[in-house]
Amino acid sequence: MDDLKPRPANSSPLTPLDFLERAATVYGDCPSIIYSNTTYTWSQTYRRCLQLASSLSSYGVSPGHVVSAVAANIPPMYEVHFAVPFTGAILNNVNTRLDARTVSILLQHSESKLALVDHQFSSLVLEAISLFPSNINPPRLILITDDDYASSPTVDSNFCCTYEGLVEKGDPNFKWVRPQSEWDPMILNYTSGTTSAPKGVVHCHRGIFTITVGSLIDWSVPKQPVYLWTLPMFHANGWSYPWGMAAVGGTNICLRKFDASIIYAMIKRHGVTHMCGAPIPNKEPLRNPVHILTAGAPPPAAILSRTESLGFIVSHGYGLTETAGLVVSCAWKHQWDVLPATERAQLKSRQGVKIVGFTEIDVVNSESGESVKRDGLALGEIVLRGGCVMLGYLKDPVGSGKCMSDDGWFYTGDVGVMHADGYIEIKDRSKDVIISGGENLSSVEVEAVLYMNPAVNEAAVVARPDEYWGETPCAFISLKAELKKRPSEKEIMEFCRARLPHYMVPKTVVFKDELPKTSTGKIKKFMLREIAKAMGSSRVSRM
Amino acid sequence: MDDLKPRPANSSPLTPLDFLERAATVYGDCPSIIYSNTTYTWSQTYRRCLQLASSLSSYGVSPGHVVSAVAANIPPMYEVHFAVPFTGAILNNVNTRLDARTVSILLQHSESKLALVDHQFSSLVLEAISLFPSNINPPRLILITDDDYASSPTVDSNFCCTYEGLVEKGDPNFKWVRPQSEWDPMILNYTSGTTSAPKGVVHCHRGIFTITVGSLIDWSVPKQPVYLWTLPMFHANGWSYPWGMAAVGGTNICLRKFDASIIYAMIKRHGVTHMCGAPIPNKEPLRNPVHILTAGAPPPAAILSRTESLGFIVSHGYGLTETAGLVVSCAWKHQWDVLPATERAQLKSRQGVKIVGFTEIDVVNSESGESVKRDGLALGEIVLRGGCVMLGYLKDPVGSGKCMSDDGWFYTGDVGVMHADGYIEIKDRSKDVIISGGENLSSVEVEAVLYMNPAVNEAAVVARPDEYWGETPCAFISLKAELKKRPSEKEIMEFCRARLPHYMVPKTVVFKDELPKTSTGKIKKFMLREIAKAMGSSRVSRM
Structure with a gap:
């Protein structure tokens, strides 16, 4: 059988870019994108992406280059997901909530050749460019104007042209650049990173292909759904759904800004069927069911049951920027339908099982590498293996090697448990786990109890060194402003003692x-950890 | 970016085998297979497959070996799709409609180590084994008994044990053999082949993975469908749906034999939602819609509209054993719904566009290799490129090289046209095309006209050599038995002349x-071609 090897006919690189041409053939006259007063069809979107790619190429954008996009969820932001890789270049979406200093660092680190800038964020980007050292060439800037959002500024000398100008003058017969290999990089996303060094996650065509098809099957996305873009596309490429919508010929409802009332208005006006992000309850029930996919912290039971009673069908999953989307999802079982609401919420709050097409997930003891007991109690690190795990971090072979060792696992740094039925549940970030007297304890669980105290506004629990116990939990708390009586440190500890095992009760309260907090609103635990360390041993009495 | 290479964490081989363990976790208590009085759950099916794989391994079945299955659509036939590749071996399903001589040739050619034999076909296989030359070791035989089908025979000396015996004594904790590479062979299917040499199509894990996920997305298969097994699993592995059903946790309704009334009874009893094969109209409308996927010759307009009026939702596609399933499908457009029935049938009879995840299809001039005009008229060869194109033919590097040349296309040998809207339509097999006076003419189109004649029972049109025209169409016809008046050759020609361009009218009628016909009921055109050749030039007068 030695002649049975890959051949050009069967080994063409797996890539999601093929989906767009197919959508133009099958769904040519159907709406691809609706934004404010603009509607595009799939043949128009295909044509516009080819034209943009053609112009980018003529500007010198070539395979391996990085092109950045700094934009809200507007049509150009959708288009770049095809147009940029159509040139062979790597798409780098920038989190628009970052400060100018961070944006500057990311643009420098990525060596971005060109940045497509939504005029809402032009001053952010211009400030970021002004922070470039004089010996580093900043990217050329293209201005994305938007008549539907305030008046468009004139293109000043900072920008070489407008996005629409590029589209207009591009060649609609441009032959897009197929990757030489499915392992060629296609996407660069920086993780929000609560620590200092930027981590640029690089994904290849094969990875994006597998997360896209796996996500469609896992969420049972039908043909021609109506998808509401509330999840930012800069956030891990909107969990792969820009490509997924092309695969199934869906309609992308784009939005620059939104709140609950806008979301409900859009659902009504466009007949939205699918959306991602956090459920936003309202008083009004939906006319038709809307599928909502949520990740990260599961919605609390009360929110969940309120949302579901309005007509939302909530699915819950888990993924990281490093996996290009959700690779674990809480696959629902019919027999759970009859359980009481709190029990259902508890089951749904578990992250679940691997999605179809992903290879393996496990929860392992970080030291021995062995699977933890399937008892829903033993803490271990979540490890993953599958086609959409990143190629690695840009310019950081040490960082890449650390989380992807030769044993074939990607170490997520997330701590969780494996339930008896094979569903995993995340408990904490591994660096946030506190080891006290040989017991691993989850800082998140302690925080959850602290948040139950009506006086607590924010809470973060970190390890404080201890001579005897190794570490003890140390709680940092900000209290609510309008309190009549502020609780004492002791009262906080007593509150915890009534609700937690002894070893989990904070021995220090600050x-x-x-x-x-970081620019994305995450509490900077590393900074609190430094403070706790500087306090020295907590020297608590033996228990 | 040189360090951004495949690593063990992201390059685990793509394989559909992972789907079963996931189904056991997510759908453990739900029915996997229902057959007669037997119902299995997904955890039972997973366990049985592991046990069978364990026993096969202990019988010496190893990676790279071939294991054959000769069975109807009964539960063991489903299980072998996982259990055999779980050992690293290659599954070879045998067409049960073949004669013993052909089965013998295939078992010898594949060097099958072991054959799992449904007792309905035990005499067929025993006869095939008796035809082995004395210097060739036949496969060991395992008997699949079936209490629901007549009384089970006792295991005589021809068989080393029963299938159930293997399952029973296997280890449920067997660790299944992951492929070393996703290019490792997994499946061997012989094409029915109207010519002599056996063509053993070999598919790898990657290929089966991509056809399975692509087929699920293309047909929008939801979670937990109820799938009726009318399409034989030995036929290109039932177009990949054994693996697909595990991916979505469907219920497989197995059937040994069926006719229209059994199909309708099963649909009613089990709430069937999906099935593949030819639509079988009945008088009774369905209570719930049933999705039916059909391929090959499209159903005639009358059958199609009758079927759809009963509640079937018919999809039409195209594939070959060499593509492991349907890679082209007639993606339906909403705007076609309002067209008259005949027009809808005409649109639906086109084979369509590539499925999601397949790379490219085209219709090319076989000599120049250039795409034909997109006019629905210019004939060319259908060519394909994508992840589920076979590795090649077993022990036939020349044959593999012929249909997969270095230009990156798989040449299907099917002749068709490309319509202006990018949908392809098959017209004929390339070897059946007749070239008369420089014009390519499709024998299938002439046959279609002949079948419109109420006296015609069967018709086949082949090329007859001609001094002047090169070739002319020669029609072989069998007439219906109960005719009052048999038409003359001349009347047949006149019938065609009224309905076809002059050059397409048969110049000879036999x-x-x-x-x-072959054992699978296909007309042996190569034999008719020999007869036409032996007739010599048709020497028709110039037109």
Whole structure:
């Protein structure tokens, strides 16, 4: 059988880019994108992407280059997911909530050749460019104007042209650049990173292909859904759904800004069937069911049951920027339908099982590498293996090697348990786990109890060194402003003692006016950890 | 970016075998297979497959070996799709409609180590084994008994044990053999082949993975469908749906034999939602819609509209054993719904566009290799490129090289046209095309006209050599038995002349009592071609 090897006819690189041409053939006259007063069809979107790719190429964008996009969920943001890789270049979406200093660092680190800038964020990007050292060439800037959003600024000398100008003058017969190999990089996403060094996650065509088809099957997405873009596309490429919508010929409802009332208006006006992100309850029930996919912290039971009673069908999953989308999802079982609401919410809050097409997930003891007991109690690190795990971090072979060792696992840094039925549940980030007297304890579980105290506004629990126990939990708390009586440290500890095992109760409580946070609103635990370390041993009495 | 290479964490081989363990976790208590009085759950099916794989391994079945299955659509036939590749071996399903001589040739050619034999076909296989030359070791035989089908025979000395015996004594904790590479062979299917040499199509894990996920997305298969097994699993592995059903946790309704009334009874009893094969109209409308996927010759307009009016939702596609399933499908457009029935049938009879995840299809001029005009008229060869194109033919590097040349296309040998809207339509097998006066003419189109004649029972049109025209169409016809008046050759020609361009009208008509056919019921055109050749030039007068 030695002649039975890959051949050109069967080994063409797996890539999601093929989906767009197919959508133009099958769904040519159907709406691809609706935004404010603009509607595009799939043949128009295909044509516009080819034209943009053609112009980018003529600007010198070539395979391996990085092109950045800094934009809200508007039509150009959708188009770049095809147009940029159509040139062979790598798409880098920038989180628009970052500060100028961070944006500057990311643009420098990625060596971005060109940035497509939504005019809402032009001052952010211009400030970021002004922070470039004089010996580093900043990217050329293209301005995305938007008549539906305030008046468009004139293109000043900072920008070489407008996005629409590029589209207009591009060649609709441009032959898009197929990847030489399915392992060629296609996407670069920076993780929000609560620590200092930027981590640029690189995904290849094969990875994006597998997350896209796996996600469609896992969520049972039918043909021609109506998809509401509330999840930012800069956030892990909207969990792969820009490509997924082309595969099934869906309608992308784009939105620059939104709140609950806008979401409900859009659902009504366009007959939305699918959306991703956090459920936003309202008073009004839906006319037709809307599928909503949510990830990260599961919605609390009350929110969940309220949302579901309005007509939302909530699915819950888990993924990381490093997996290009959700690779674990809480596959629902019919027999759970009859359970009481709180029990259902508890089951749904578990992250679940691998999606179809992903290879393997497990929860392992970080030291021995062995699977933890399937008892829903033993803490271990979540490890993953599958086609959509990133190629690695850009310019960081050490970082890549650390989380992907030769044993074939990607170490997520997330700590969880494996339930008896094979469903996993995340409990904490591994660096946030506190080891006290040989017991692993989840800081998130302690925080959850602290949040139950009506006086607590924000809470973060980290390890404080201890001579005897190794570490003990140390709680940083900001209290609510309008309190009549502020609780004491002791009262907080007693509150925890009534609700937690002894070893999990904070041995130190520190009140702060506000906890330090990153630009994306995450509490900077590493900074609190430094403070706790500087306090020295907690020297608690033996228990 | 040189360090951004495949690593063990992201390059685990793509394989559909992972789907079963996932089904056991997610759908453990739900029915996997229902057959007569037997119902299995997904955890039972997973367990049985592991046990069978364990026993096969202990019988010496190893990676790279071939294991054959000769069975109807009964539960063991489903199980072998996982259990055999779980050992690393290659599954070879045998067409049960073949004669013993052909089965013998295939078992010898594949060097099958072991054959799992449904007792309905035990005499067929025993006869095939008796035809082995004395210097060739036949496969060991395992008997599949079936209490629901007549009384089970006792295991005589021809068989080393029963299938159930293997399952029973296997280890449920067997660790299934992951492929070393996704290019490792997994499936061997012989094409029915109207010519002599056996063509053993070999598919790898990657190929089966991509056809399975692509087929699920293309047909929008939801979670937990109820799938009726009318399409034989030995026929290109039932177009990949054994693996597909595990991916979505469907219920497989197995059947040993069926007719229209059994099909309707099963649909009613089990709430069937999906099935593949030819639509079988009945008088009774369905209570719930049933999705039916059909391929090959499209159903005639009358059958199609009758079927759809009963509640079937018919999809039409195209594939070959060499593509492991349907890679082209007639993606339906909403705007076609309002057209008259005949027009809808005409649109639906086209084979369509590539499925999601397949790379490319085209219709090319076989000599120049250039795409034909997109006019629905210019004939060319259908060519394909994508992840589920076979590795090649077993022990036939020349044959593999012929249909997969270095230009990256798989040449199907099917002749068709490309319509202006990008949908392809098959017209004929390339070897059946007749070239008369420089014009390519499709024998299938001439046959279609002949079948419109109420006196015609069977018709086949082949090329007859001609001094002046090169070739002319020669029709072989069997007439219906109960005719009052048999038409003359001249009347047949006049019938065609009224309905076809001059050059397409048969210049020779030959009546036969019966046309020669293969064991699968296909007309042996190569034999008719020999007869036409032996007639010599048709020497028709110039037109």
